[in-house]
Amino acid sequence: MCHSSGLSGVLTSHYAVQAQLRQQFRPRRARTTGRSNAWNASSLNARGNSIIVGFLLQRKCALCAYRRTAENDVKKKIRAIQYGVGPIGASIARLMREKQAIEIIGAIDTDPAKVGRDLGEVVGATDGPWGVSISADAQEVLEQNADVVIHSTSSSLAKVMDQLLMCLKAESSIVSTCEELSYPFRTHPELAAKLDTAAKESGVALVGTGVNPGFVMDKLVVTLAAVSQRIEHAKALRVVDASKRRLPLQKKIGAGMTVEEFRAQVKAGVIKHVGLPESVAMVADSLNLPVEQITETIEPQVATERVQTEYLTVEAGQAAGVHQIGRGLSKDGKELVYLELQMYVGAKDPADTITLTGHPTISLVIPGGSHGDIATASVVVNSIPVILDAPAGLRTSRDLPIGFFSPHARP
CATH class of the missing domain: 3.40.50.720 (NAD(P)-binding Rossmann-like Domain)
Incomplete structure (x- = not known):
């Protein structure tokens, strides 16, 4: 055969x-x-x-x-x-x-x-x-x-x-x-x-x-759950140093803008990491967490010092990138899924971190991130x-x- x-x-x-x-x-x-x-x-x-x-x-x-x-x-x-x-x-x-x-x-x-x-x-x-x-x-x-x-x-x-x-x-x-x-x-x-x-x-x-969505903040989270008997809460934190990335991405996250310009671009739908709600939904459905509402917030990650990249300069007080959070909430407002993305130039200690709270609680850290x-x-x-x-x-x-x-x- x-x-x-x-x-x-x-x-x-x-x-x-x-x-x-x-x-x-x-x-x-x-x-x-x-x-x-x-x-x-x-x-x-x-x-x-x-x-x-x-x-x-x-x-x-x-x-x-x-x-x-x-x-x-x-x-x-x-x-x-x-x-x-x-x-x-x-x-x-x-x-x-x-x-x-x-x-x-x-x-x-x-x-x-x-x-x-x-x-x-x-x-x-x-x-x-x-x-x-x-x-x-x-x-x-x-x-x-x-x-x-x-x-x-x-x-x-x-x-x-x-x-x-x-x-x-x-x-x-x-x-x-x-x-x-x-x-x-x-x-x-x-x-x-x-x-x-x-x-x-x-x-x-x-x-x-892709890497996110498609792997780090959804597929990898779900994969780790295979060694757990019960999951009560899923969390993923991705910190990315965008200074090592291509120019279009640095512009896409608003690096070098004033905080006011950044907020205006967010309101216009120009600045945003696309796919975070999709990742929240995938994690919730895959782990059978009763998520009824998905929320998303986008704020500027403000530079505390001057940052120079190959393509641009960000002064202290300007937007260095995005700080974006997606949450999956139950019917009564309890948080069940938390996904946080910090993507900005000059990010300190970049890493991908996943924590699944349950029996047992599982944590994974990828130093440097993907x-x-x-x-x-x-x-x-x-x-x-x-x-x-x-x-x-x-x-x-x-x-x-x-x-x-x-x-x-x-x-």
Whole structure:
């Protein structure tokens, strides 16, 4: 009997057969289980799918034979499209390039300064042109039948809905950095339902993920709870020194603004770490904490001394960044979930800290914390084989196994 397993590290010839079948038998309309199970030769026989079995026999490539005989392996890479080539998209593209099992077949961006240029050149690759031209025509690029689209264009789910639906219609799975997609069931239930339906109709899966939301303040919190018998309160504190981060992020958190300017930008919705309410909801639902209300506050982290970064200067008394708190409250106002983000230039003792109060009480400290830009690209790329093996529909990071996609993993 041929036993299949989820793809979280080394890709085997089993995946190659799956990819080959997927190209031969589009559209994938009735996928309700993980891809490994959906294409397992034994289960195909059990379902009496004579078309697929006939194909396997004709090509002499039954799954068991492929796993046993190395010389018959079909080497097929994961076909990926990079949708959005900003700083995060560029970081993701460079990391994908390092993976032997991934072939980047297209790139999409609307920036006139990038359209028509080679993707490798735009992302600052050191290995020369990649032979992939950036296009503003998303529809045309998506017609290449990619296995997965890496989507990194906006934090707002409403703004990217058309982009996501277009990718799903093209029958490509999606890994997106859209923070509001990470857990949209409370904040955007109608949009979540629409995406779930579209994904299932196309037989593919999508997920919104990153370092936060997607890992530190939700997935990791929930994972730690596995060794506890009872959880009464969940807390996560993330302190980030933004002076070591890219310029767009330093501007995004209001570094260098007066306190008055900062508050005005918060009121206008310009300054905000997106995704904290989604993380609160994911933690509450995953730990079965009866959270009825989610609140969020955003205040400036005021500099107590002059701070100089590579890009800007923050004087004492100016805003150095954001101090943001998300709370999950019970019906009677009791706090059950507390997530705090301090992201500012010159932050002292950066760290990620998680405390689960219960039986037993559990604490975890990551000194220095997780480097946001590096960790975001890592989480996204490590999620590629996992989302390709996931059941069709809208998924979240809590649904998916943690995976590590080795650079040396082969198709």
